[in-house]
Amino acid sequence: MTATATNKQVILKDYVSGFPKESDFDFTTTTVELKVPEGSNSVLVKNLYLSCDPYMRTRMGKPKPSTALAQAYALGQPIYGYGVSRVIESGHPDYKKGDLLWGIVGWEEYSVITPTPDVHFKIQHTHVPLSYYTGLLGMPGMTAYAGFYEICSPKEGETVYVSAASGAVGQLVGQFAKMMGCYVVGSAGSKEKVDLLKTKFGFDDAFNYKEEPDLSAALKRCFPKGVDIYFENVGGKMLDAVLLNMNVHGRIAVCGMISQYNLENQEGVHNLSNIIYKRIRIQGFAVFDFYDKYSKFLEFVLPQIKEGKIKYVEDVADGLEKGPEALVGLFHGKNVGKQVVVIARE
Amino acid sequence: MTATATNKQVILKDYVSGFPKESDFDFTTTTVELKVPEGSNSVLVKNLYLSCDPYMRTRMGKPKPSTALAQAYALGQPIYGYGVSRVIESGHPDYKKGDLLWGIVGWEEYSVITPTPDVHFKIQHTHVPLSYYTGLLGMPGMTAYAGFYEICSPKEGETVYVSAASGAVGQLVGQFAKMMGCYVVGSAGSKEKVDLLKTKFGFDDAFNYKEEPDLSAALKRCFPKGVDIYFENVGGKMLDAVLLNMNVHGRIAVCGMISQYNLENQEGVHNLSNIIYKRIRIQGFAVFDFYDKYSKFLEFVLPQIKEGKIKYVEDVADGLEKGPEALVGLFHGKNVGKQVVVIARE
CATH class of the missing domain: 3.90.180.10 (Medium-chain alcohol dehydrogenases, catalytic domain)
Structure with missing residues (x-):
């Protein structure tokens, strides 16, 4: 039996x-x-x-x-x-x-x-x-790794904005970007999370999007010289604000749009003309197109964890x-x- | 004097x-x-x-x-x-x-x-x-050439949609796409232009967007298997309809958004989540980033004109x-x- x-x-x-x-x-x-x-x-x-x-x-x-x-x-x-x-x-x-x-x-x-x-x-x-x-060692980690290194085409010294930055993916993207010598700002939805971004994950700056009446103004404050790379987890109004602040030849890696998933009718995004004006690349991606790089990712990230260089x-x-x-x-x-x-x- | x-x-x-x-x-x-x-x-x-x-x-x-x-x-x-x-x-x-x-x-x-x-x-x-x-031999020609070959990453057999297709750029993109062995559909705003697309420029199909109450349905009719490449000249509602019809790993080359230039408040685009669902790349570009390829372009296009292979x-x-x-x-x-x-x- x-x-x-x-x-x-x-x-x-x-x-x-x-x-x-x-x-x-x-x-x-x-x-x-x-x-x-x-x-x-x-x-x-x-x-x-x-x-x-x-x-x-x-x-x-x-x-x-x-x-x-x-x-x-x-x-x-x-x-x-x-x-x-x-x-x-x-x-x-x-x-x-x-x-x-x-x-x-x-x-x-x-x-x-x-x-x-x-x-x-x-x-x-x-x-x-x-x-x-x-x-960190699974789908979200691999998402952050592929999204940042493969989709964002990052260069040292560039400015990087991460929304939903304290989440599973965002916290890693920010740390990868710092390792590369980028200036990194994240947003999240509470003081606790914002503090975490600045103190634990090493973001250069962070803001609570719920306390910003004008998201574009918040971005302008954090990025007086504009955003080179936006790691998109949110969509909707946030994307609209970012489009106004992108630099020429900026890149937007679209990982998610959590603000839209619960809406029956998706918010309209109005500032797409900036895609032309600033020759922006917006690239949606899904982690399962990149799993062939998983063992390479582990080789990269396991030593970083061991040495305490990555916080999670x-x-x-x-x-x-x-x-x-x-x-x-x-x-x-x-x-x-x-x-x-x-x-x-x- | x-x-x-x-x-x-x-x-x-x-x-x-x-x-x-x-x-x-x-x-x-x-x-x-x-x-x-x-x-x-x-x-x-x-x-x-x-x-x-x-x-x-x-x-x-x-x-x-x-x-x-x-x-x-x-x-x-x-x-x-x-x-x-x-x-x-x-x-x-x-x-x-x-x-x-x-x-x-x-x-x-x-x-x-x-x-x-x-x-x-x-x-x-x-x-x-x-x-x-x-x-043909100036900015719009170079725009069509760079936009199609450099931005769209076209492959033989793919489906290509061109809006404002009888315009200076669109008519050339369609012909370049046909040369590559793509299935090409264009839209324009009058019967005369649609006829031109089908009879003169060799598009596989074309439609008058002004006579389509449902743009997405028109695209579904012309592309039952979806759109691999969209050459974007229009923006707004057209982009929204195309996003619903894009294939996985589709590419959108954003050349212009003529429907938006005259609006004080730009139309909202609502279907951007498809960028994730279908892992779409949207790439804005400007011809002046590609003028280093102008002489290569002339070498390509002048013989085609001489042999009557390009209509203009x-x-x-x-x-x-x-x-x-x-x-x-x-x-x-x-x-x-x-x-x-x-x-x-x-």
């Missing part, structure tokens, strides 16, 4: 419109067999950490044909996202019992996955906290039952640093 | 808001000495052809600090733009009496210029109509006094093909 376990899951109750609410999610408990089907190449994993990421909002809405990147979550099914997991049993040649991996798993205690390159990554380095593979802040919610609250809070900026949900500490 | 001549000029009477009107311009007649000052390196030219270009609108408004590309015209002074001119007298070592050049001159019969690299170009090939140096349509207004009407007409789409003003035929 096969051993079984109960499997608590977070499911999507209803398609979300506007800001997601905790009541859009529900919990269910199923039973999972603690083995993989005979002859299958799938892997049974125990999920340890889950990652709360802004892009997940784009999967919560009613399916639309225009959103090529994001498939909608299925109603009544567990939502899914990046996580860190321990292999319980494996039919896959690359994974054996006890291995650790990070990648896409369900929001549940146990998942059965079919490991897929660029979707699942075996964890080889365990001298760092495992939760880091939901952030997590906001940890304890228990799967805290998952919906943590995820929903992301869209109100409640998290300070990378939002993680711990299902099980080992 | 120095010979003199009367010099009719087109001056800007008042800063333009909204669409330019003929009454925003005035004529004045001054006297010009038909020689260059002793010891100066300037050149006296007789202007033959003037070019009407959409970007000129961006110089007619009240000066604003945010428009880095375009300096405003001075009130009461002749406006200026690209033209083709004959050298009457020269203090410049590179130019002698009788030479032809194209580049920035005043809207007047005679101009005194200081030839400047990347602003003035000596005309070496005169077996083509000289007026072509206001278009001009709309010619006769006489400087027709200049304001021709220029103003551009913003109502009155021109069919490249709008030229002839001051003097030789």
Whole structure:
């Protein structure tokens, strides 16, 4: 007889419109067999950490044909996202019992996955906290790395602006930019976060966008000579303000537009003529186009962590039952640093 | 005693808001000495052809600090733009009496210029109509060439959409794209222009945007598999519709946004999230960043003209006094093909 376990899951109750609410999610408990089907190449994993990421909002809405990147979550099914997991049993040649991996798993205690390159990554380095593979050493870290070095075309001495700068990606982009000798300013939505940017992450300057009646004026104050590089996490009014402050031949790496994800009708951006006037390059990107550089990224970033040169802040919610609250809070900026949900500490 | 001549000029009477009107311009007649000052390196030219270009609108408004590309015209002074001119007298070592050049001159019969690299170009090939140096062989031609080959990163078999496609730049982009083996669709604002696109310039398809109640639906009809490359001349609602129809890894070369130049408050563009979903690159560019490739461009395009492989349509207004009407007409789409003003035929 096969051993079984109960499997608590977070499911999507209803398609979300506007800001997601905790009541859009529900919990269910199923039973999972603690083995993989005979002859299958799938892997049974125990999920340890889950990652709360802004892009997940784009999967919560009613399916639309225009959103090529994001498939909608299925109603009544567990939502899914990046996580860190321990292999319980494996039919896959690359994974054996006890291995650790990070990648896409369900929001549940146990998942059965079919490991897929660029979707699942075996964890080889365990001298760092495992939760880091939901952030610094996982998708957000790789996003910051590819976005900054591959998309922004940065040069020493340039000015860099990062919005949502204390988040999982922003805090790293700012530090990468400082390493390169750029002048870096970040914005965030609370005094606590702004202080973090200036004191912990080494940003040259930072401001609380909620306390700025005129975002363009705030940018002009922080960048009297204009912005060479904008790392875009926000969209909408913020993008409009930045466009007015970009320098000639400026670059905007579009990583996310969290301000727009919860709007049924997206804000209009009015200052796009600056794209011509200032010959700006705006480049959207997705991390999964860059995962071939993941091992190069680890070689770069692991020594920096070891030497304490990279600072990293997590906001940890304890228990799967805290998952919906943590995820929903992301869209109100409640998290300070990378939002993680711990299902099980080992 | 120095010979003199009367010099009719087109001056800007008042800063333009909204669409330019003929009454925003005035004529004045001054006297010009038909020689260059002793010891100066300037050149006296007789202007033959003037070019009407959409970007000129961006110089007619009240000066604003945010428009880095375009300096405003001075009130009461002749406006200026690209033209083709004959050298009457020269203090410049590179130019002698009788030479032809194209580049920035005043809207007047005679101009005194200081030839400047990347602003003035000596005309070496005169077996083509000289007026072509206001278009096909001048700034718009170079714009189409650099914009398509350098900015769009085109590949054989890709789908290309060109707005304002019968204009000076658009008609060439479409033909360059066909040469590369792309599927090319253009839009324009009249049946006559649409016919021109399909019959003369060899576009695979074309539509009259004024007769399409739903631009996105029109694009979906013409591009059932989506748009890989958009050559942007229009902006506003057109850009919004295109964003909905772009393919993953699509590219948008932003050459101009003529629909926005006459608006005091620019239209909002709402579908920018597609930049992320589809990892789109939007790149503004200005021809003067590419003039180092001008001789390479001529080598490419002159044989094509000789062999009749490139079609080119001009709309010619006769006489400087027709200049304001021709220029103003551009913003109502009155021109069919490249709008030229002839001051003097030789």
